[in-house]
Amino acid sequence: MKSKTDKEINEVREALRTIIRYIGEDPEREGLMDTPDRIIRMWDEIFRGYNEDKKPRITTFKNTNRESEIVYDSGEYYSMCEHHVLPFFGKYYFAYLPDPDGRILGISKVARVVGYCAARLQLQEKLAEDIINMLNDALKGKVGGFAILLRGKHLCKTMRGVRNNGEMSVSLYTGQFKTNRQLRLEFLKTIDVLAKV
Ligand SMILES: [Zn+2]
Numbered sequence: 043m044k045s046k047t048d049k050e051i052n053e054v055r056e057a058l059r060t061i062i063r064y065i066g067e068d069p070e071r072e073g074l075m076d077t078p079d080r081i082i083r084m085w086d087e088i089f090r091g092y093n094e095d096k097k098p099r100i101t102t103f104k105n106t107n108r109e110s111e112i113v114y115d116s117g118e119y120y121s122m123c124e125h126h127v128l129p130f131f132g133k134y135y136f137a138y139l140p141d142p143d144g145r146i147l148g149i150s151k152v153a154r155v156v157g158y159c160a161a162r163l164q165l166q167e168k169l170a171e172d173i174i175n176m177l178n179d180a181l182k183g184k185v186g187g188f189a190i191l192l193r194g195k196h197l198c199k200t201m202r203g204v205r206n207n208g209e210m211s212v213s214l215y216t217g218q219f220k221t222n223r224q225l226r227l228e229f230l231k232t233i234d235v236l237a238k239v
Contacts, residue, residue, distance in 0.1 A: 054082055088122065091161030098158050100180035101148030108142035110186060112228065115152045116236050123198050124163035130210075132194035135233035138177070139186030139218055139225070147177060166194050170214040178216070187217025189229045 058078035059069040090096040159172040191213040199208030
């Protein structure tokens, strides 16, 4: 991605000042004077998911032992909803089934992929898809299947006090996780255990 020009940055700074004025504030007030620049710097980080240079390199290894057992990973994610540009965040639970004739994922890279894909304007469903697509590409589609479940709290719901406390769960299954109900149940049972520790 090409870096932003001064002209672009000036335009965004002005736009942010306009927004601050619009919500009823004074962009010249001391506490707000540097806010547009702070927001611009923060966006570099929380929207790095549009920057190809920041794309995590996913290590894969030859599946020398012909592993085909489910591999799990879980962690936290933070993203911004594309409808209101407010945070949604929570836990992800991930599993995949290595292809005995394929390659295996450096599992520590899953968290980076989640972080990278989350650093965009997102929907929880789309985030799940982006993560699986990126990992699937890294394995060149040679995988038994993927499972991911995202639990999230959406500030656009909780802050406005509507519906179910803003909690939402989204899951996505591919390959054998999609076709084999038993495997899916095993995943759900394991992440239920993970959620309690
Ligand atoms: Zn929203």
